[in-house]
Structure formats: structure tokens, C-alpha cells
Amino acid sequence: MYEINMPIKIPKQMYVIFVNFIMLCLGGFVTIYVAENINAPGYERLYLLPLTYTFCFLILFSRMLFQRFKVFIVVFTVIGFARFVMLPYFIVFNDYYGGRSPEPPLASSMETAIYLMVYELVMVTIVIGILDYFQNKKYKARDTQQPFDETKSYFGYKVFIIIGFAAAIVIPGVISSISFFIPKPDLVDVMEDSNVLHMLGGYMFILAKQLIFIMVTWWTYKKYVATNQMLYVWIAIIALFTNIGIFIGTNRSDIVLVAIVSLVTFKLLFPKYFKMVVFFVGAMIVGIIIVMSTVRNIASISGGTSGVTDFTDNMQVYFGGPYNVAMALETKLVFPEARHMSVLFFDIFRPMIGVNIFVKNLPFDYSNLFFNQRYFYSDHTTQILPMIGQGNLFFGYLLSPIFSVLVVCLAYFIQSKIDRTRSIEMFYFLTLVCTRMGMLMGQNTMNIINDLSYNLALFLIIYYVNKKIVFKKRLGDVRYE
Incomplete structure (x- = not known):
């Protein structure tokens, strides 16, 4: 026996x-x-x-x-x-x-x-x-076997991504304010001190970058479920690190926020490999923040x-x-x-x-x-x-404490939407906002409102436009629903 x-x-x-x-x-x-x-x-x-x-x-x-x-x-x-x-x-x-x-x-x-x-x-x-x-x-607990539903069309997202990257290239100063893993010097509060067009171009680029991460991660998840090949896990990990490592300015909390939400999304889709990834992400974040503190030249x-x-x-x-x-x-x-x-x-x-x-x-x-x-x-x-x-x-x-209480109420309202949503992109951006609200005691309403309008309002516009547009490959046309 x-x-x-x-x-x-x-x-x-x-x-x-x-x-x-x-x-x-x-x-x-x-x-x-x-x-x-x-x-x-x-x-x-x-x-x-x-x-x-x-x-x-x-x-x-x-x-x-x-x-x-x-x-x-x-x-x-x-x-x-x-x-x-x-x-x-x-x-x-x-x-x-x-x-x-x-x-x-x-x-x-x-x-x-x-x-x-x-x-x-x-x-x-x-x-x-x-x-x-x-x-x-x-x-009601989320179905771990099928955590999200398939998005009907990515056409609207793809168009916005092209526009976002074009804006970063065309609008003066945007492309030079983008850092890739290593913060650039002389970029302290670059978004706060810029003109409206520069700020809009920066926001569009960051949103486009995050949409790419979501689309790539969801695609690799589906491929991994179908084939069980590690190649797709590695592609998802590369997308995760890239999403965290590309940023504008030297706001450390923004880097931490994106890291947390990217990890939460990755864990939901690839729970088996989460522990392997989280250590290296943590080390990368510490490194970026140390360099960023030096770049900011904080006295x-x-x-x-x-x-x-x-x-x-x-x-x-x-x-x-x-x-x-x-x-x-x-x-x-x-x-x-x-x-x-x-x-x-x-x-x-x-x-x-x-x-x-x-x-x-x-x-x-x-x-x-x-x-x-x-x-x-x-x-x-x-x-x-x-x-x-x-x-x-x-x-x-x-x-x-009225502002703190109101932020908590809003956070729980958003959490209820997170629990019910079947859209991976909606899950990602709602979680991003909810994460910021968790920092409420070190923030104020100005930080929270700015984050809501920056990370959520612009995305919701793109999200609802994308839902209304259906691209027909067979006919080669675009129609609105």
C-alpha cells in the first residue's frame, strides 16, 4: 500500500x-x-x-x-x-x-x-x-477558470493606441519626457508644469501603454490556456515589466501604483507564476525609486x-x-x-x-x-x-474626517464595480483608482480627483467608444452599434 x-x-x-x-x-x-x-x-x-x-x-x-x-x-x-x-x-x-x-x-x-x-x-x-x-x-466570487469575458472588438483601442503614440511623437516635449526603466534627469513635476497640449499627449501615451499591456496579457493568457506553453507566460512577464518600466516624470507613487495593479492583474491570470515574478518586480521598483530620488535631488x-x-x-x-x-x-x-x-x-x-x-x-x-x-x-x-x-x-x-470618509465610500463603490466587471480593461483601471484611494491618509482630495480624472475618466471615454465600434474583418468596414 x-x-x-x-x-x-x-x-x-x-x-x-x-x-x-x-x-x-x-x-x-x-x-x-x-x-x-x-x-x-x-x-x-x-x-x-x-x-x-x-x-x-x-x-x-x-x-x-x-x-x-x-x-x-x-x-x-x-x-x-x-x-x-x-x-x-x-x-x-x-x-x-x-x-x-x-x-x-x-x-x-x-x-x-x-x-x-x-x-x-x-x-x-x-x-x-x-x-x-x-x-x-x-x-460573488470570480470564476478563476474564466475570470473575464472576451472583448468583442479591440478596434477602438487600436485606433486610440496609434493616436496616443502619434501624439507622443508629434507634440513637442512629450517623447523627451518618457523614461524607460531609468528616470531621466530634469523631469521633476514635468506633467504639472507643462501646457495643456503636452499634458494631454502624455496622458494619452500612458493610457495607450497600459491598454497594450492589458491586450497582450489577455492574449497570452488565452494562448497559454490553449497550449500550456511557457513562451506565453514569458511574453506576459515581459509585458508586465515594460508596463511598469515606461513612465513619465518622477512621481514615485505613480510607479508603485502601476506596479501593484499590473501584479494584481497578472496574479489573476497566471497565479501559478505570481510568486516568481513579484520578487523581481519588487527589486525593480526599489531600484527605480532609489534612482528617482537621486534624479529628483531631494534635499x-x-x-x-x-x-x-x-x-x-x-x-x-x-x-x-x-x-x-x-x-x-x-x-x-x-x-x-x-x-x-x-x-x-x-x-x-x-x-x-x-x-x-x-x-x-x-x-x-x-x-x-x-x-x-x-x-x-x-x-x-x-x-x-x-x-x-x-x-x-x-x-x-x-x-x-469627512473627506477621508467620502473617499472610503467611493472606494467601496468602485470595489463593488471591480467585483462585478467581466472586462479585463475595466478591472485594471478601476483597480488602479482603488489602489490610489488606499493611500488616502497620505493624500488629499486634489490627489484623488486628479487621479480619478487622469486614470479613469479618459479611459471610460475610450472604453465606451470602443464598445460602440465593431470592426468587421470579412466586410472590411466599421459600423456603430
């Missing part, structure tokens, strides 16, 4: 217990360490950040991570861990309680900022729990003497740490005009691709400009106004 060794399947509940144990140890350690070693006025309650996140993780997020894959929750949990656990630890460990402003925030502002961050996390956690409960009731807060200090400072900036939230609170005091509804109007419509053409010359300022004026007392605009600070600016302490 032969014994059949069946693989042992570990229940998901065991993973939840294990991750909860790790989080309890890490969160407990950081909470105690921060509470015992704080050495700056205004930071006395800093330990509340890791403590609150640990409770939220144990109560809700750990279970959600292993229920079913939702890119918003994964990204939100990772960013939350960095913001609420890692950052407080490094602030205290490195004794770095400052920032880049020549005039630091008051101790009272720091204390209020910490309370607001806790308030924001609690409110967002409650909303996520409620929305997730109702969404899970309606959820070292420590003058190059302490990598830990520079790392802490970067976390403070990109994850909306307490220093930046405190700065946002003082923006309201230093510039009372920043609370005006015209500023909110500009915050909504100025970053909206297309609409911004009509409003950008209006005599208004946007909130991030006031925030940076408080930060540097100059025209520098390098710092990101945290979303909780933006909410407080317009609606006060009580309603300060």
Missing part, C-alpha cells in the same frame, strides 16, 4: 491569529517604547497612534485581509501601519521631532494633531467595517549625515505625519482666507483633467498653496496637505 501525502491546508483563521499575534507584539512594543521615551512638548500623546491602530487592526483589518482580496484594504492597512506605528517609533527612536519648516508648529497644535489623527482612524475604521459588512452580503534634512533621520522625514511628508497635520491646523490660523468656499471650489475643480482648462486662471488659490505658505513662508509647493487637515480647514474639528 502506498501512502498519499496530501498538502496540508492551513485554515485562514490560523493566519488571522498569527498576524494578530505579530501585530499585538509590534503594536504593544511601539506603544510602550514611545510612551516611555517621548522627549518633546506636544508629543506626549504620540503613543495613542500605535495604540489605536493596533486595536483597529486586531478588531477589523486582520480579518478583512484574509477574507478576500481587496486592493484598497491591503494598501490602506500597509499605509496605516507606516503612518501610525512605524513613524511614531522612528520619531522617538531617532529623537527627530522636527520637520522642514523654518518655524515649527506650536506644542498645542502637535497635541491636537495627534488627537485628530486618532479620530480620523477611528471614524474611517467604523465606516470601513459597516461598508464591508454590507458588501460581503452581495459578493537631505540631515545634510546626508543620517539615513534614519532622512527616512523619518520622508515618512512624515508622504504619510501625513503629526508634524504635517499640525502645520495644516496652523494654516487655518495664519491664513483665515483659506477657509473660504472658493478655495474648496478650486480644490475640487482645478486638479480635474479637462475642467482645469477653464478654471486654472480664476483668481483663486487652492488649500495646498496656503499650506505650503505656512510651511515655508515662500512659494515652495513641495509638501502634501494631509486629508484630515484639509477637512478641518473647511469644516472644523468635528467634521474633519
Whole structure:
């Protein structure tokens, strides 16, 4: 008799217990360490950040991570861990309680900022729990054997791809702003500082590049299913790396976003080879970001003497740490005009691709400009106004998490569309937007709106035009449905 060794399947509940144990140890350690070693006025309650996140993780997020894959929750949990656990630890460990402003925030502002961050996390956690409960009731698992339906026609996409590449060649400056794996120098904020035609050409090229990735990946998937030949897997991998490695400008979050969504799409079609690919993609992303940081020539807060200090400072900036939230609170005091509804109007419509053409010359300022004026007392605009600070600016302490809550609601609405769509291209671009929303605590509404209009609005136009056009090979004509 032969014994059949069946693989042992570990229940998901065991993973939840294990991750909860790790989080309890890490969160407990950081909470105690921060509470015992704080050495700056205004930071006395800093330990509340890791403590609150640990409770939220144990109560809700750990279970959600292993229920079913939702890119918003994964990204939100990772960013939350960095913001609420890692950052407080490094602030205290490195004794770095400052920032880049020549005039630091008051101790009272720091204390209020910490309370607001806790308030924001609690409110967002409650909303996520409620929305997730109702969404899970309606959820139907995707068919892993046939995850998507065949697109009836690619004619509209092919025409747009030709137009997108032609625009990159014809419009001055677009082709020179495109990087291939290695970021080009002197391209910092190239899309933000360009004219409308240049920006449109760049957006069209990036959209065309991503459509090529989707079409090639879907084609290789069908060929692999039919033939089981590894050649098609390698073609899909090459398409994956190319999609990530071709970019415009030096915005690091854009590179990470495309990498995450490309990997999610690849995993859905080629789950067997995902682990092999993800390591090399991660290494490539780290390499690109390191080179990109050098190209951007970001000033070292420590003058190059302490990598830990520079790392802490970067976390403070990109994850909306307490220093930046405190700065946002003082923006309201230093510039009372920043609370005006015209500023909110500009915050909504100025970053909206297309609409911004009509409003950008209006005599208004946007909130991030006031925030940076408080930060540097100059025209520098390098710092990101945290979303909780933006909410407080317009609606006060009580309603300060309103923007964060609205973004969560929108993310869950988009997630419901992701769950139901049978279109691979719709899945890709909706996931791209949902990934950006997972970074909400280090962003503001301007980042989210810009991303929605850039990554989703333009694609939806092309998507619906493509659906209406059917190319008949046999007759050699084009008709509209």
C-alpha cells in the first residue's frame, strides 16, 4: 500500500491569529517604547497612534485581509501601519521631532494633531467595517477558470493606441519626457508644469501603454490556456515589466501604483507564476525609486549625515505625519482666507483633467498653496496637505474626517464595480483608482480627483467608444452599434 501525502491546508483563521499575534507584539512594543521615551512638548500623546491602530487592526483589518482580496484594504492597512506605528517609533527612536519648516508648529497644535489623527482612524475604521459588512452580503466570487469575458472588438483601442503614440511623437516635449526603466534627469513635476497640449499627449501615451499591456496579457493568457506553453507566460512577464518600466516624470507613487495593479492583474491570470515574478518586480521598483530620488535631488534634512533621520522625514511628508497635520491646523490660523468656499471650489475643480482648462486662471488659490505658505513662508509647493487637515480647514474639528470618509465610500463603490466587471480593461483601471484611494491618509482630495480624472475618466471615454465600434474583418468596414 502506498501512502498519499496530501498538502496540508492551513485554515485562514490560523493566519488571522498569527498576524494578530505579530501585530499585538509590534503594536504593544511601539506603544510602550514611545510612551516611555517621548522627549518633546506636544508629543506626549504620540503613543495613542500605535495604540489605536493596533486595536483597529486586531478588531477589523486582520480579518478583512484574509477574507478576500481587496486592493484598497491591503494598501490602506500597509499605509496605516507606516503612518501610525512605524513613524511614531522612528520619531522617538531617532529623537527627530522636527520637520522642514523654518518655524515649527506650536506644542498645542502637535497635541491636537495627534488627537485628530486618532479620530480620523477611528471614524474611517467604523465606516470601513459597516461598508464591508454590507458588501460581503452581495459578493460573488470570480470564476478563476474564466475570470473575464472576451472583448468583442479591440478596434477602438487600436485606433486610440496609434493616436496616443502619434501624439507622443508629434507634440513637442512629450517623447523627451518618457523614461524607460531609468528616470531621466530634469523631469521633476514635468506633467504639472507643462501646457495643456503636452499634458494631454502624455496622458494619452500612458493610457495607450497600459491598454497594450492589458491586450497582450489577455492574449497570452488565452494562448497559454490553449497550449500550456511557457513562451506565453514569458511574453506576459515581459509585458508586465515594460508596463511598469515606461513612465513619465518622477512621481514615485505613480510607479508603485502601476506596479501593484499590473501584479494584481497578472496574479489573476497566471497565479501559478505570481510568486516568481513579484520578487523581481519588487527589486525593480526599489531600484527605480532609489534612482528617482537621486534624479529628483531631494534635499537631505540631515545634510546626508543620517539615513534614519532622512527616512523619518520622508515618512512624515508622504504619510501625513503629526508634524504635517499640525502645520495644516496652523494654516487655518495664519491664513483665515483659506477657509473660504472658493478655495474648496478650486480644490475640487482645478486638479480635474479637462475642467482645469477653464478654471486654472480664476483668481483663486487652492488649500495646498496656503499650506505650503505656512510651511515655508515662500512659494515652495513641495509638501502634501494631509486629508484630515484639509477637512478641518473647511469644516472644523468635528467634521474633519469627512473627506477621508467620502473617499472610503467611493472606494467601496468602485470595489463593488471591480467585483462585478467581466472586462479585463475595466478591472485594471478601476483597480488602479482603488489602489490610489488606499493611500488616502497620505493624500488629499486634489490627489484623488486628479487621479480619478487622469486614470479613469479618459479611459471610460475610450472604453465606451470602443464598445460602440465593431470592426468587421470579412466586410472590411466599421459600423456603430
